[in-house]
Amino acid sequence: MPDPKDCRFAKTHEWVFLKDGVAVVGVSDHAQHEISDVVFVDVPKAGRKAAQGEAVAVVESVKAAFDIYAPVAGEVSEANPALAADPAIVNQSPMDKGWFFKLKDVDAAQVAGLMSFAEYEEFLKTAH
Amino acid sequence: MRRGLLVEHGPLDAAGHMALDEALLDSSPEGVPVLRFYDWAGAGASDALRGVTFGVSQGIEGVEAAVRARFGGVAAAPVRRATGGGIVFHDGDMTFSFVFPWPTLSDPSLVYKDIHLAAHLGFKALGVETGLWSRPRPAGLQAECFTGPEPKDLVSPAGAKVLGGALRRRRGRGLYQGSLRPEALGVDARKARRAVAEGMALSWKALFEPLAPGPEALERAEVLRRERYETDRWNRRR
Numbered sequence: 001m002p003d004p005k006d007c008r009f010a011k012t013h014e015w016v017f018l019k020d021g022v023a024v025v026g027v028s029d030h031a032q033h034e035i036s037d038v039v040f041v042d043v044p045k046a047g048r049k050a051a052q053g054e055a056v057a058v059v060e061s062v063k064a065a066f067d068i069y070a071p072v073a074g075e076v077s078e079a080n081p082a083l084a085a086d087p088a089i090v091n092q093s094p095m096d097k098g099w100f101f102k103l104k105d106v107d108a109a110q111v112a113g114l115m116s117f118a119e120y121e122e123f124l125k126t127a128h
Numbered sequence: 129m130r131r132g133l134l135v136e137h138g139p140l141d142a143a144g145h146m147a148l149d150e151a152l153l154d155s156s157p158e159g160v161p162v163l164r165f166y167d168w169a170g171a172g173a174s175d176a177l178r179g180v181t182f183g184v185s186q187g188i189e190g191v192e193a194a195v196r197a198r199f200g201g202v203a204a205a206p207v208r209r210a211t212g213g214g215i216v217f218h219d220g221d222m223t224f225s226f227v228f229p230w231p232t233l234s235d236p237s238l239v240y241k242d243i244h245l246a247a248h249l250g251f252k253a254l255g256v257e258t259g260l261w262s263r264p265r266p267a268g269l270q271a272e273c274f275t276g277p278e279p280k281d282l283v284s285p286a287g288a289k290v291l292g293g294a295l296r297r298r299r300g301r302g303l304y305q306g307s308l309r310p311e312a313l314g315v316d317a318r319k320a321r322r323a324v325a326e327g328m329a330l331s332w333k334a335l336f337e338p339l340a341p342g343p344e345a346l347e348r349a350e351v352l353r354r355e356r357y358e359t360d361r362w363n364r365r366r
Contacts, residue, residue, distance in 0.1 A: 039185070
């Protein structure tokens with residue numbers, strides 16, 4: 001499980017954990033709490049290229065669907081297969097088992113340009 | 129008073145309505161609420177089936193089975209919405225959409241409640257009593273929207289579901305697609321439209337100005353209709 005302090009965060013509430021050139025992406029604990037009970041997650045297929053900020057996934061809680069964005073540009077190398085069978089893991093484990101997809105060919109500078117955990121926490125205070 | 133838009137368009141089929149709603153979600157002016165009442169293509173008798181729409185995550189096989197069970201296999205091809213929720217049979221419902229600012233990620237059940245509270249206020253202003261369903265959600269998801277009321281649905285004094293809807297949030301905006309059964313309140317569709325328009329104006333403190341969709345929205349809607357809502361790739365994707 002990545003420590004939130006080792007992750008970077010987008011204003012659209014996705015987190016990124018960069019390791020060995022691969023960016024693991026999920027939604028923050030704050031996001032899963034607001035979205036509430038997740039009943040479905042549509043993740044992108046491996047091979048899809050995404051621009052930074054492009055809507056690439058959809059999360060549905062009861063009666064509401066939310067766009068999820070690529071926090072950095074890259075190519076999807078893997079999607080979390082566990083989400084199809086058990087979408088509720090997004091609520092139970094947003095920073096670990098509930099990850100959405102992995103991106104390769106990412107620009108480390110783009111990742112560094114996202115918010116740190118401390119900055120994200122501050123952002124949540126001011127954005128509400 | 130803020131400015132709102134009451135978008136007017138001629139009759140469309142289900143794919144056309146879904147496409148225009150998504151185009152309005154993507155292109156409406158920042159911070160301006162947009163209300164649109166559907167006119168259905170091919171609407172003859174008021175209770176004729178004009179279309180079937182279903183939630184973005186629903187499986188097509190279950191949807192088709194529900195259509196067959198209800199209409200014996202004779203029905204319009206179901207169209208997948210961009211919003212969540214269950215199957216809606218558009219057979220005499222008063223259908224509408226609402227695009228609104230949703231700048232901060234927040235609990236969708238509260239957004240849903242606010243929209244239905246607006247409709248409640250609108251009906252109240254016209255002397256029609258309604259309420260919001262407050263009992264707990266039944267276990268599991270309801271495959272069909274009007275199987276029974278769920279929390280925050282608008283209901284008649286007798287507890288019949290009057291208005292249900294579904295939401296999509298994208299880039300700080302929300303899209304609500306609603307289906308209202310006027311007969312559950314003993315009113316006609318025209319009065320139901322008045323109530324919803326009045327309620328939205330009251331709740332949003334907005335003056336809704338009638339307007340045809342702009343060329344950008346129409347062009348986007350045409351692309352979405354052709355490349356998404358009329359295709360098996362979208363409607364049969366799961």
